[in-house]
Each structure stands twice: as C-alpha cells, then as structure tokens.
Amino acid sequence: MRSLDISFICIFVTLFFLGTLIGQGADRPNFLWILSEDNSKHYLRLFDVDGAPAPNIERLGQEGIIFTRAFSNSPVCSVARTTLITSCYAPRVGTQFHRHIEPAQLPDGWRLFPAYLREAGYYTSNNAKKDYNAVERAGVWDESSPEASWRRRPSPDMPFFHMQTFPASHESSLHFSKEEIDPAALSTDPETVTTAPYHPDTELFRYTRAKYHDQIGVVDDLVGKMVDQLKEDGLLEDTFVFYFGDHGGVLPRSKGYLHETGLHIPLVVRIPQNWRHRVNMPPGSRVEGFVSFVDFGPTLLHLAGLRVPGHMDGRPFLGQGIAREEVETREEVFGYADRFDEKYDLSRSLRKGRFKYIRYYQPFYPDSLQNNYRYNMLAYQQWRNLYREGKLNREQSRFFEPKPVEALYDVHSDPHELRNLAKDPAYADLLEQLRTRLRQELKSWPDLSFFPESYLVEEAMENPVAFGRQHREEIGGLIDLADLSLVSFSQAESRLKQALESVNPWERYWALIVASSFGKQAQGLIPFAKGRLEDSQPLVRARAAEFLGIIGAADPRPPLYEALSSTESPVEALLILNTIVFFADHYPGFPVDVDQIHLARPHPLTERRLQYLRGK
Numbered sequence: 294m295r296s297l298d299i300s301f302i303c304i305f306v307t308l309f310f311l312g313t314l315i316g317q318g319a320d321r322p323n324f325l326w327i328l329s330e331d332n333s334k335h336y337l338r339l340f341d342v343d344g345a346p347a348p349n350i351e352r353l354g355q356e357g358i359i360f361t362r363a364f365s366n367s368p369v370c371s372v373a374r375t376t377l378i379t380s381c382y383a384p385r386v387g388t389q390f391h392r393h394i395e396p397a398q399l400p401d402g403w404r405l406f407p408a409y410l411r412e413a414g415y416y417t418s419n420n421a422k423k424d425y426n427a428v429e430r431a432g433v434w435d436e437s438s439p440e441a442s443w444r445r446r447p448s449p450d451m452p453f454f455h456m457q458t459f460p461a462s463h464e465s466s467l468h469f470s471k472e473e474i475d476p477a478a479l480s481t482d483p484e485t486v487t488t489a490p491y492h493p494d495t496e497l498f499r500y501t502r503a504k505y506h507d508q509i510g511v512v513d514d515l516v517g518k519m520v521d522q523l524k525e526d527g528l529l530e531d532t533f534v535f536y537f538g539d540h541g542g543v544l545p546r547s548k549g550y551l552h553e554t555g556l557h558i559p560l561v562v563r564i565p566q567n568w569r570h571r572v573n574m575p576p577g578s579r580v581e582g583f584v585s586f587v588d589f590g591p592t593l594l595h596l597a598g599l600r601v602p603g604h605m606d607g608r609p610f611l612g613q614g615i616a617r618e619e620v621e622t623r624e625e626v627f628g629y630a631d632r633f634d635e636k637y638d639l640s641r642s643l644r645k646g647r648f649k650y651i652r653y654y655q656p657f658y659p660d661s662l663q664n665n666y667r668y669n670m671l672a673y674q675q676w677r678n679l680y681r682e683g684k685l686n687r688e689q690s691r692f693f694e695p696k697p698v699e700a701l702y703d704v705h706s707d708p709h710e711l712r713n714l715a716k717d718p719a720y721a722d723l724l725e726q727l728r729t730r731l732r733q734e735l736k737s738w739p740d741l742s743f744f745p746e747s748y749l750v751e752e753a754m755e756n757p758v759a760f761g762r763q764h765r766e767e768i769g770g771l772i773d774l775a776d777l778s779l780v781s782f783s784q785a786e787s788r789l790k791q792a793l794e795s796v797n798p799w800e801r802y803w804a805l806i807v808a809s810s811f812g813k814q815a816q817g818l819i820p821f822a823k824g825r826l827e828d829s830q831p832l833v834r835a836r837a838a839e840f841l842g843i844i845g846a847a848d849p850r851p852p853l854y855e856a857l858s859s860t861e862s863p864v865e866a867l868l869i870l871n872t873i874v875f876f877a878d879h880y881p882g883f884p885v886d887v888d889q890i891h892l893a894r895p896h897p898l899t900e901r902r903l904q905y906l907r908g909k
Contacts, residue, residue, distance in 0.1 A: 321415070321452035322568045323443070323532035324593055327519055328456070329512040330370070330422075330463040331548055333541030334363075334559040336509050343487040345506035349517035350536055350561055357534070357563035358578045358611075364585040364626045364644070365540035367391075368548055368555030369633055371424040373540040373586060378405045379427060380590035380605035383629060385738035387757025388426035390632040390746055394864055394898070395754045397427045403604055403758075406590030408433045410454050413599055416446035422458040444526065454593065457519060461511040464543045467501055468669045474500060481506040489554075490709055491546060491688050492672075493679050501672045502544060520563075533596060533611075534563040535589075545673050546692055550660060551628045551642040551651050552710050560584070562611065571596065574617045582620040583644070584610045585627075627734060631742055635901040636664040637871040639742055643731045647705040650727035654775055656696040657809050657843055663874050665901050698778050698810055699728065732776065736769045743771040744799060745832055747864035767797075774803045778810040786817055793821040798830040805836035813844045823847070831856040835869045842876055842883060849876060854889045863896035870902040877909060885909070 334340035339351050340361065367373040367383060375388040379399070383389035387397035405425075407417040411432060419437035423429070436445060443453040460466075474497075476483055483499035486506065492498050516536055523529040541555040542548030548555055564572050574580065584592075587607030594601050595609035610620050628642035639654040661680075667673055679685050680693045688711055701724050702710040714720045739761045741749055753760035761768065774792055777785035785807065792804035805822060808815040818840070825837035835856045842849030849872070857869050870890075877885040887906050892899055 321413075321597055322565065322571075323452050323528060324410075324454040324596070325443070325519065325523065325532050325534045326454075326456045327516055327534065327536045328458045328539045329509075329516075329536075330458065330460050330539050331542035332462045332505075332509065332512075332538045332559070333547060333554045334361075334538070334557050335541075335554055336462075336505060337559050339561070340559050345481065345509040347509060347513035347516075349513045349520065350559070353516070353520070353534060353536055353561045353563040354577070356576050357561060358572075358574050358576075358580055360560040360562070360580050360582075360584055360610075362581050362583045362626075363537065363558050363560035364556045364583065364628070365538070365558050366556070366586050366626070366628055368540050368542070368550055368628070368630060370539060371426050372629070372631070374422070374424045375426040377539075377586040377589055378407070378423075378425060379403075380406055380587050380607045382587060382606050382627065382738055383426070384631070384735075384740040384742050385606070385758065385761060386427065387741055387749060387754060387760075389629055389742055390426065391634065392424070393426040394746065394896075395750045396425070397757050398755050399427055399430075400604070400756055400758050403602070405429060405433045406594060406605075407454055407456075409594055409599055409602070410597060411435065413597065414452065415597070416443065416451045416453040417455075418443060418445065418453065419456045420458070422460070443528075444522075452597075458539070459512050459515045461515065462505070462508045462538075462543070464548055464666075464670070466508050467505060467543060467672070469504070469671070471671065476500055476503070479503050479507055480510060489544070489546075491692065491711065492544070493676060493685060493689055495675065495679075497675050498544075498672055501670070505543065530566040531568070532565055533568065533593075534565075536561045536563075545667075545670070545676055546660065549630065549633050549664070549667065551630050551640050553644075553649070553704055553708065555630075556626075556628050556642070556644075568596075571613050572611055573615065574611075578617070580617065580620060582610070582623040583626045584620070584623065625730075627731075629742075632746060633664055634666055635867060635870070635898045636662055637746075637868060638662065641731060641735060641740075643727055643734070644704070645727060645730070647703055648723065648727065649700075649702045649704050649710065650724070650731060651700045651702075652728070652731060653696045653698055653700070654778075655806060655810070656698050656778075657812070658875060659693050659695055659879065660691075661693040661878075662871075663878060663905055665905055699724075701727065728779070732772060735772055736765075739765045739768040740772070741768070743768050743775065743803070745802065745865075745868060747832065747862050747868060748799070750864050751862070767799075771799055771803050774800060775807060778807045782811050782814040782817075785811075786815075789815075789818060790821055793818065793825060798828070798833055801825060801828065801833045802830070802836055805833065805840050809836070809840045809843050815840070816844060816846070819844075819846050826852050831860045831865055832868060835872055839872045839875075842880065848883065850883055850885065850889070854891075858891040858893070861893050863892070863894045863899055866892050866894070866899050867896065867902070870899055874902055874905065877906060 337344040365373045369391045418441040420441040421439045443455045481503040483503040486502045537560040538558040591601040591607045592609045595612040624646045630640045643650045701714040792800040822837045838849040838852040841847035876883045
C-alpha cells in the first residue's frame with residue numbers, strides 16, 4: 294500500500310510540474326516581426342492616399358493596431374537595425390556610422406534584446422539580415438540563417454520570437470538599367486502615381502515610383518504567406534505579428550536623410566485573440582502617439598512579462614499597464630544621420646507633435662554629396678543632370694545646394710518639408726524650444742559624433758558608453774562650440790578665435806567647421822585658419838583648407854593632398870576624401886588631380902572615393 298501511495302504521488306507531482314511547464318508556455322505569447330526594407334509609410338495606401346494597396350497588411354491592421362506615428366531613429370539600414378536590436382540611441386553607444394569600420398563593444402552585462410527573451414525560455418530565430426554595428430556576442434539567436442524559422446524550435450510548446458526581413462522593397466530594387474525599363478511590364482500605371490514636388494516630374498521618376506509600388510505588392514504577398522504559415526501551425530491567435538519598415542526610403546531624398554520620408558515608417562501590430570486582454574486598445578485602432586525603434590525591444594520584453602533593462606533608452610507601448618491614453622500623449626522622437634558608406638555628414642532631428650526640427654552641423658555640404666551606391670539609381674542620375682543643365686525649379690534644386698544651419702517644418706501643412714520656418718519671427722519661441730530640447734538630449738547621451746569617427750575608432754570602440762561618460766563635459770563643450778553657428782558671426786567671432794588657438798584639437802576642428810558654416814561672413818578668421826594649415830592634426834589641417842577653399846581665400850587642394858599623404862589612419866583619409874569630393878563636384882575652379890592622392894593604408898571605402906574621382 295505504501296508503494297502504491299508513493300507511485301501515485303510521483304505520478305501526480307510529475308503531471309503537476311508538466312502541467313505547470315505547459316502552462317508557462319501558454320502564458321508567454323509568441324512574437325513575429327516582419328520587416329520590409331527601405332520603405333517609408335508614404336508608399337502604403339493604409340497610411341497615405343498616394344500609396345500602393347497592400348491588402349494583407351491592411352488586414353493585419355483591421356485585426357490589430359495601426360501606429361500612424363512610428364519612426365526609425367536613423368534613415369539607413371545598419372544604424373536603424375542596430376538601434377532596433379540594442380534599444381539604445383546609436384550616437385550614445387557608438388553605432389551611428391553606416392557601415393561600421395570598427396564595431397562597438399557594448400558594456401559588460403548589456404545584451405541585444407532577443408538574448409533576454411532567449412534566457413527566459415524563448416526560441417529566437419532570425420531570417421536572416423542582421424547588419425549590426427555592435428558586437429553581437431553569443432546567446433542572441435538560436436538560429437540566424439536563410440533557413441531560420443519558428444518551425445525549427447525543439448518543442449511545439451516553446452514560445453518564440455522570429456524576425457523575418459524581406460528585401461523586395463530594398464533600394465537595390467530600383468537599380469535597373471535603361472534597357473530594363475518597361476512600363477508595360479508593371480502592374481502600376483506610371484501615369485497614375487504622384488510625384489513629390491521636389492522631384493522633377495519626368496517619365497523616369499514616374500516609372501521609378503510605379504515600379505516601387507509593384508515592389509510593395511510583392512512585400513504584401515510575402516506578409517500574407519507568413520501569416521498563413523502561422524494559421525497552418527495553429528499559432529496565429531497566440532502570436533503578436535508586427536509588420537514595419539526597417540527605415541524610410543527609397544526614392545531620392547528619402548533613405549539617408551532626416552526627412553519624414555527617411556524616418557517615418559509603417560507599423561501595424563496584429564493582436565492575437567488569446568492575448569487581447571493584455572492590450573488596452575481595440576482591434577482596428579489607429580494610434581497617433583509617437584513610437585520609435587528604441588521602444589520596440591522594451592515592448593516585446595514587457596509583453597513577455599520580463600523586466601526592461603535600465604540601460605535601454607526606449608519605453609514599452611503595448612502590454613499590461615500601458616494605457617492607450619498615455620501612449621497617445623507621446624509626441625517626441627529623435628533622429629540622427631552620420632556617415633553613409635563613404636559619405637560623411639552630421640545632422641540631428643527632433644519631431645515634436647506636428648513640427649520637425651533639423652539641425653545641420655555641416656550645412657555647406659549639399660544633400661547631393663556623392664555616395665556611389667545612391668547614384669546607381671537612374672532617377673538620382675537624371676535629377677543631378679537636370680540640375681546641372683539648369684532645368685529644375687527652386688524646390689527641385691535645393692537638394693544640390695548648401696543647407697540651412699537649422700530647419701523647422703510644420704509637417705501637417707507642409708508634408709514635403711519645403712517651407713523652412715526657422716527665419717519666421719512667428720515661430721521664434723518654438724524654434725528656441727526645439728533647439729534647446731535637442732541640445733539637451735545630445736548632451737545627455739552624450740553624442741559621440743562630436744568627435745570625428747577616426748578618433749572614436751582609435752580611442753573609444755572597446756567601450757563607447759564608458760568613453761562617452763568619461764568625456765561628457767568635453768562633448769558638451771564641443772556641442773556648445775558647434776552651436777555658435779546659430780548666432781551672428783559678430784557674436785561668435787571672439788569665441789571662435791579662442792577655439793582656433795585651443796590646445797584641444799577637436800575645439801580647433803569644430804571652430805573651423807563653424808567658420809565654414811558662416812562662409813564669407815567669417816573672413817576675419819582667415820589668418821587664424823591659415824595658421825591651422827600647419828596644425829599637428831591632419832583633420833584640423835583639412836578643415837582649415839576646406840574653410841579657406843569655400844570662401845575663395847586659398848586653393849584647398851595642396852593642403853588636402855598633404856593631409857592625406859601624412860595620415861596613417863584610413864578613417865582620417867576617408868574624412869579628408871569627403872572634402873576633396875565636395876570640392877571636385879561643387880567648385881569647378883578646383884579640379885582634383887587623382888595622381889596627387891597618396892594613401893598610406895587603403896580601405897574599401899577610400900577606394901570608393903578614388904573610383905569616383907578617377908571617373909570624373
């Protein structure tokens with residue numbers, strides 16, 4: 294009798310714990326992320342009247358939530374995806390350059406967010422794009438490959454997070470040749486699409502947009518097939534399905550730029566029937582509160598019932614305790630743009646409510662500054678050719694001309710961001726408010742991009758976060774120095790002269806960038822800048838040559854060639870080549886002699902610059 298009692302107890306305990314484990318699996322929702330590459334919300338009818346129909350994505354919206362104000366924090370793949378997977382602002386953690394020359398090491402104990410799901414018992418799979426600018430470390434994915442799927446998890450009771458990327462809408466889908474143009478082969482009639490007012494209304498631009506609408510249709514079909522797989526597996530009503538773009542794009546002036554077309558993404562979240570009690574929003578809701586990529590990881594962790602690590606910059610926007618009313622009050626999002634392949638620029642943005650503020654820290658560089666990959670697109674080539682031929686109107690020409698130091702747009706009344714309100718007295722108070730808010734945020738990170746990338750590669754990438762903390766005060770001072778371009782030159786002149794004589798090379802560096810931003814107003818700095826042509830730091834010499842060349846006070850080429858030949862750093866060389874290409878394209882009086890360029894350490898990105906210069 295005692296033996297039977299013990300056997301019964303053992304069976305009961307076994308069944309109890311088995312039931313508990315099964316219950317734990319049922320107590321955790323599954324997650325499926327479906328990403329389409331390079332498409333802003335402007336290409337889907339669900340978000341924009343001029344967008345393409347996408348019935349499968351639209352059906353997800355009917356059964357879930359449509360987020361009408363969702364944003365990538367960066368307008369390019371690797372930076373956006375690294376922000377997404379770390380839940381941290383890229384300039385804070387050293388992942389802001391596309392693509393990394395040296396990957397950033399995250400501090401000890403920090404993990405990419407899928408690792409926290411995996412530690413909690415989730416099967417994590419990725420098919421298949423990563424493109425991270427941070428060191429991944431072990432333990433993030435159970436599988437990341439072109440074959441990865443939730444169907445490969447070891448047990449059907451195991452909860453999963455699967456991330457699926459579809460490249461059909463990638464920029465490269467528009468890298469067709471003239472011989473491949475065939476309007477009759479498209480499902481979308483080019484005559485029915487709407488062109489942006491900053492684009493020339495040509496047959497090529499219409500064809501390019503129509504072809505992209507067709508690519509959105511391909512993406513929509515793929516989304517439908519993924520949802521069908523969940524249905525086949527009996528998992529649809531236990532799985533949160535997120536569909537979103539991995540950043541904006543992809544026609545000219547979108548991908549790579551801090552306009553809404555570069556940052557404002559489509560986001561739809563289907564809420565499974567078995568988990569609707571966890572979400573305080575009914576199916577079919579359109580939510581206007583602001584969410585961005587730093588928020589996506591914390592949202593999954595919260596939905597899974599896990600603690601959100603304190604180092605993450607984002608906040609959950611779905612799950613228990615997250616009221617719709619609170620999400621709807623969120624009205625602020627930050628954006629950043631740095632290096633794109635071989636092309637350098639430095640811009641930051643703040644969208645607050647209906648207004649968009651963009652700070653251009655190197656406004657003398659036009660948006661059109663050469664990027665080899667971008668100009669594979671025939672539409673880019675045609676746009677530039679029409680500009681050079683004088684065939685564009687004012688709005689269409691701005692892309693090829695110097696930028697303002699700052700811009701303010703009302704994106705409700707001016708969705709194409711054409712009317713800069715920064716000089717309008719009626720918006721002076723708002724301008725100051727947004728300018729101050731952005732400055733505070735950059736200092737709080739602190740923003741590592743106020744050091745040149747070459748210096749970060751040499752000194753910071755083993756732990757960019759710790760480096761930023763150690764140099765917080767210095768970075769804050771460099772931001773203040775950079776912001777001298779926001780006041781009159783007479784107000785800035787004395788401080789700039791001091792900075793040009795500073796023992797800190799990066800103060801000298803930024804003083805010269807500000808001088809170039811003022812242009813000919815800063816002629817009083819010519820003697821100081823000429824003195825910097827002998828600076829010990831090659832990048833300072835290059836910035837001095839840049840300023841003197843912009844205002845026509847000296848031929849910039851000899852000091853630029855010398856600075857290139859003297860540096861051992863390929864990243865410094867890449868920065869200097871950025872200036873050389875700028876002059877080659879925009880100052881015909883300074884034609885570049887490629888035979889004068891000598892590099893101590895070649896790099897694939899410097900070779901891109903040389904390839905372009907050789908072809909001019």
